[in-house]
Amino acid sequence: MSAPVSSSRSSGGIADALALLKAGNCRLVSIFGSIDDDGSRCVHYLLDTEKREYRLYSGQVQGALPSVTAITPAAAWYEREIHDLYGIAIEGHPNLQPLVFHEDWPEGAHPRPAIANAGAAGEYRFLKVEGEGVCEVPVGPVHAGIIEPGHFRFSVVGDTVLHLELHHFYTHKGTEALMEGRQVPDGSMLAESISGDNCFAHAVTYCQAVENAFGISVPPRGRALRLIGLELERMLAHIGDFGALCGDVAFSVPAAYTARLKESLLRVSADCTGTRFWRGLCRPGGMQYDLPAEKLRALADCVAETARDFAELAQKCLETPSIQNRFETTGILHRDLARSLCVVGPVARASGLRLDVRRDHPYGRYRTFALEVPSHSAGDVMARARIRTQETQISARLIAHAIEEMPSGAVRISIPWQASAEGFSAVESPRGELLYYLRINEGRIRRCHIKSPSFQNWPALPLAMPGNIIADFPLINKSFNLSYSGCDR
Amino acid sequence: MIFDVAAQSLASKSALLPIEQLFGDCTASRMPEVVAGRLNYELACKAAAVCPTQALRLSEEDGCRRLMLDYGKCTGCGRCIEAGGGALRAAATGVPCGVTRAALLRCWNTDNGSEIAFDEASPDSIARQIRSLLGRALNIRQVDAGSCNGCEAEIGALTSPYYDLERFGIHFVASPKHADMLLVTGPVARNMEQALRRTYEATPSPKLVVAVGACGCSGGIFHGSYAVSGAIDAVIPVDGHIPGCPPTPAMLLTGILNVLKGKQVRSYE
Numbered sequence: 169m170s171a172p173v174s175s176s177r178s179s180g181g182i183a184d185a186l187a188l189l190k191a192g193n194c195r196l197v198s199i200f201g202s203i204d205d206d207g208s209r210c211v212h213y214l215l216d217t218e219k220r221e222y223r224l225y226s227g228q229v230q231g232a233l234p235s236v237t238a239i240t241p242a243a244a245w246y247e248r249e250i251h252d253l254y255g256i257a258i259e260g261h262p263n264l265q266p267l268v269f270h271e272d273w274p275e276g277a278h279p280r281p282a283i284a285n286a287g288a289a290g291e292y293r294f295l296k297v298e299g300e301g302v303c304e305v306p307v308g309p310v311h312a313g314i315i316e317p318g319h320f321r322f323s324v325v326g327d328t329v330l331h332l333e334l335h336h337f338y339t340h341k342g343t344e345a346l347m348e349g350r351q352v353p354d355g356s357m358l359a360e361s362i363s364g365d366n367c368f369a370h371a372v373t374y375c376q377a378v379e380n381a382f383g384i385s386v387p388p389r390g391r392a393l394r395l396i397g398l399e400l401e402r403m404l405a406h407i408g409d410f411g412a413l414c415g416d417v418a419f420s421v422p423a424a425y426t427a428r429l430k431e432s433l434l435r436v437s438a439d440c441t442g443t444r445f446w447r448g449l450c451r452p453g454g455m456q457y458d459l460p461a462e463k464l465r466a467l468a469d470c471v472a473e474t475a476r477d478f479a480e481l482a483q484k485c486l487e488t489p490s491i492q493n494r495f496e497t498t499g500i501l502h503r504d505l506a507r508s509l510c511v512v513g514p515v516a517r518a519s520g521l522r523l524d525v526r527r528d529h530p531y532g533r534y535r536t537f538a539l540e541v542p543s544h545s546a547g548d549v550m551a552r553a554r555i556r557t558q559e560t561q562i563s564a565r566l567i568a569h570a571i572e573e574m575p576s577g578a579v580r581i582s583i584p585w586q587a588s589a590e591g592f593s594a595v596e597s598p599r600g601e602l603l604y605y606l607r608i609n610e611g612r613i614r615r616c617h618i619k620s621p622s623f624q625n626w627p628a629l630p631l632a633m634p635g636n637i638i639a640d641f642p643l644i645n646k647s648f649n650l651s652y653s654g655c656d657r
Numbered sequence: 658m659i660f661d662v663a664a665q666s667l668a669s670k671s672a673l674l675p676i677e678q679l680f681g682d683c684t685a686s687r688m689p690e691v692v693a694g695r696l697n698y699e700l701a702c703k704a705a706a707v708c709p710t711q712a713l714r715l716s717e718e719d720g721c722r723r724l725m726l727d728y729g730k731c732t733g734c735g736r737c738i739e740a741g742g743g744a745l746r747a748a749a750t751g752v753p754c755g756v757t758r759a760a761l762l763r764c765w766n767t768d769n770g771s772e773i774a775f776d777e778a779s780p781d782s783i784a785r786q787i788r789s790l791l792g793r794a795l796n797i798r799q800v801d802a803g804s805c806n807g808c809e810a811e812i813g814a815l816t817s818p819y820y821d822l823e824r825f826g827i828h829f830v831a832s833p834k835h836a837d838m839l840l841v842t843g844p845v846a847r848n849m850e851q852a853l854r855r856t857y858e859a860t861p862s863p864k865l866v867v868a869v870g871a872c873g874c875s876g877g878i879f880h881g882s883y884a885v886s887g888a889i890d891a892v893i894p895v896d897g898h899i900p901g902c903p904p905t906p907a908m909l910l911t912g913i914l915n916v917l918k919g920k921q922v923r924s925y926e
Contacts, residue, residue, distance in 0.1 A: 270848045277847060277883045309852045312831035314799045314813050316806050317849055338848045339803045342884035354709050357734055361878050364807020364903060419659065425666045427817035432672070434814070438685035442747060444905065445807065448687065448734040456735065477669075481662060488659045653805045656846075 181227035185213035188225075189240050193218050196236075196510045197594075197603060198619035199246035201254035203280065204228070209254055214592075214603070214619070220528045222594065224605070232257035242510035245627060253279065265292060268337045268656075279345035297323035297331050305638065309338045316652035320641070327637040332630040339656040347616035352378055352585040353452055355613055359604070360447050362618060363654030365405060368397045369597035370618075371450035376531060377604040378452040381591025384583050386532065388575035390454030395533035395570045396464075397446045398595070399563040400437065400471070404430055405598035406514075406556035406563075407478055409649045413553055414485055416643040417494040422485050429474050436470040439463065454580030461574070468571040475564030482557040486550075495550035499644030501632040502547055509628045513600020513621045514559065515648055517543045518551035525596035533570060547632075552647040586611035597621060599651060622655035672819045679820070680914065682907040683752040687733035688900065689713075689741075690748035690763070691724065696770035698722055700744040704737035710871070710878055713737055715767070722767045728752055729761040729874030729888075732902035744770070754908045755867065755897040755915030758890065761874060794826040795917065798836035798860065802853045802889065803846030803879075807903040808870040812840065814906045827913065833857075838865040838913070841893075844872040844879040845886040857893040867916055868895045869909070871902040878902075 188194050197214040204210055211233055213225045235258045237244045247258045248267035258264055271291055294304075303324055309317035319335040343362055347355055359374035360367040372394050379386060386394070411426025434444045440463040441449055449456050459467075485491050501511070506519035516523050520543060525531075527539040542558040544551035585608070592605040600621035607615040629648050636644060689704075701724040705713045712730035716723050738745050753760050764773045799812055815822045816829070830836055833856045845853055857866070868889035871877035879885045889895050897919065899912035 272851055273847060279883055309849065310800060310833070310856050314809050314829060316801045316804070316809065317852065338852070339801070339843070339846050340848055340884050341803060341844065341846055341879045342882040343879075345884075346879065346882050357709050357732065358878055361732075361805045361807070361872075361902075364805040365810050367805075367807060419662075421659075421663050421666050424818055425662070425669075427814070428669075428672050428819065431814055431817045431819045435819075438905075442685065442735070443687055443733070444685050445810070445903075447902070448736070456739070477665075481665060484658060484661045484665070488662075490659070651806060653803075 181225040182211060182213070182229070182233070183227075185215060185225035186234065186236060188215055188217075189213075189236050189243075192239075196240050196242045197222065197601070198605075198617065199243060199250065200605065200617040200619075201250045201256060202607070202615045202617075203254070209256055211250060211256065212605070212617070214605070216528075222529060222592070224592070229256055232259040234259050235261040237261055240510070241508050242624065242627075245623065255280075266290070268340050270337070279342060292335060294321045294333050294335070295331060299325075301325045302330065318652045322638055322641070324638055327639065329633045329636055329638055329641070332633040332641075334626060334630060336626065336652060337656045339653045341653075341657065343657040344616055344618060347613045350613050352583075352608055352611055352613065355606075355616065356451060357448070359618075362657060363620065363622070363651040364445070366401060366597045366599065366602070366651065366654065368401045368446040368450060369595055369602055371447075372398060373593050373595040373597070373602050373604045374606075375450050375452045376593035376595065377591050377606045378583065378585065378608075380593050381589035381606055381608055382583055382585065382587070384453060384581060386454045387578045387581055389458070389577050390579040390581075391532040392570045392574055393455050393459060393579060394450060396467070396567050397449065399566045399570075400433065401446070402563045402598045403471070403474070403560050404433055405649070406560045407433075407474070409646065410478075410482060410485075410553060410556050412646050412649075413495070413549065413643065414491070416646050417491060419485070419491065422481055425481055426478070429478055432470060433474055436467055440467045451580065452585060453583045454578070456580070458579045464571050464574065468568055471564050471567050475561055478560055479557070486553065486557070492550070494640075494643065495553055496546075496548060498549045498640050499632040499636055499647060500547045501628055503545065505631050506547065506628060509624075509631070511625050511628045513596070513598075513625065514552060514555045515625050515628065516600065517541065518555045519547035520545040523601070525594045525601050529594055531593065531595065537566065537569070549643055549647040599649070599654070600625065618657055620651070620654040620657065622650040622652070625650050626655055673821055674819050676825075679907040680911050681750050682911070683754070683901070683905060684747075684749050684907070686748070686752065686901045686905050686908060687735045687738070688728060688731055688748045688752045689726065689737050689745040690751055691726075691765045691770060691772065692744055692746055693772070694770045695744040696724065696765055696767055697744070698767045700742050701765075701767040704741040704745055707736040707740045709734060709736070710875075710880070723773065724765045724767050726763045726765075727761060727875070728763070728900035729758060729898055730871060730877065731900060732871050732878055734902075752900060752908065754899045754904065755912030755919070758874065758895070758898050761898055761900055794828070795838060795913070796828050796830045796836050797838045797840050797913070798830055798833045798856070800833075800839055800841045800853060800856050802841055802843040802849045802873075802892075803885065804843030804870065804872060808842035808873070811903045811906055811909060812842070812869070815909055820906050820910065822910070825914075833860040836860050836864070838867060838916070840867050840869055840913070841889045842869045842873050844876045844882075845889060845892045847884050847886055850886050850892055853889075853892055865896045865916055866893055867897045867899060867912060869899045869912075870904060871900060874898045874900050
């Protein structure tokens, strides 16, 4: 992917972005802040235009920034984050409460204490739903299962949910600030620790951003190995999600069966690469080391067998009336809502939005594949389960194809990283569009912004809840399967 | 239909791994260890220089130049193995799990490559003790205090048919009030500090706490962030540490059993 990076720092960049968002013919990808070398504050809007082109609009901020949340609801969290992290006033935001910092946040603990208006964030106010018989049910941050922390506040009448509000960012670790000042090759390690189950997608996206910034092209064998890792990660995620959905409707046999399929893929990965999750393999310029042909053959065999077993299992499950009964019409996310919140990934595709970075903004090995992108219009748990089953098969085919036509040669090319550059890169991670923006100053990271699909999709989850019973929340939440750490960073 | 699913599942061969194969195994964690005899001062310098978390560092004591390895900080990135010119390799066994923070340290003489021992333990007696522990029930409450979810992925794998933690009488429970042990991951994120304290307080005594992963042991790669309070033991008392980024299921199982073993010895004293 070529990286059209606008270097304009005039306030015109912001006006252009706002005009495009008002016109409504582009998709908001991300909004993020930065500090220029002279100390002035900047805001960047990343948009996906009608022509399927990423465009970055940047500008310095003097005074308050006009909110676009009323036109593009997807901007709500981004604007709150900029307010928290850069102390930029947002004018006309409907709910400018702290997003990242909770009420007991210590004063002065901030990436930029000099400009911060943070400190004790004050009490968070949940929307109060009033009326006869309305109860509030608080859930989290510590949940019942082996999952990440977050808080959900339900307003219910009996079993039926009227309103759900999220209070997240319990796992905020200041990752973007930690990136700053690091040497370029060290950034990929931190990227791997942003969302552990999608660690390879994060590493590839970071590395591609570096490669785009310096105009470097990874050797074909390196590109093919990256595709294998990315698709394997997607298979693991989708198979695991499908099993968890079955587990949430009390079908423990398929849950155990998918756990077994997942573990067999992890074990063959460990045997093939020395690491279960492909950690440490992706490096700026390519892959850290090559994988021998016989190991790749063993991987291909395991992938084919797993895909076959999974297809058989998924079909039987989805034909079972009691599973259909729980999955169908549960947790519907309507297409219009999905579009206005700029939802991405399998969740978008299950709500009728046919978006996939691999096809829309192809990168690496994907440039030479005509990718099949399934989509469903129902927007319910069943649609999200079906998307995952179909995509598992597509991933398996991509892996088989990549291994069959494996190019020979080097897997890595050296990068003259001790220079200054700017670039970004997007990847279709298992959860959807993942994007890294990087500014590099003499070999060190000056700014790194991570647009995570979970940050984008979390605000859509509460909109799929009203009218559903609270007991279906785990199922609906699992069908979205968003990362808390990826969102909170 | 669903009975076909059960039939398909029953027809597949058992994947269960025997305890003997799991206990002490740390394959695929990419934790390094020194190859005896291959280490020299130059290679030790090269390996320490590329370590992103200072898990490997050089020190000098009584005129003896040493390479110190702190598994509690190691993220298993593999760079030292690449840079160490054959003096380091991925460890297949020997990474301590479920031990005190201090016992996560190993140390080698860089002049002759020999290991300087801190502690000796006979593997035979450990195996015997583990067998005597199996069958005892243990209820674990897992707490994510700010992890990246990599550790959760591996903890979740413990319940898969390969490891089947329940065969050892070990269960994951939904509430800290039902728990004997807290299995805590992540560097403690500031926003989670209070929730972690409250979860600890809600767990009835006697209770065990195990810090999991490089982040749980030392803050890992997030050490020093404005948004992180530190390692788990900076916030609540910890009985044992399991290193790794993330630790493999075999390392988690080894660590949990080792903490139980330590506790059993202590309770008899």
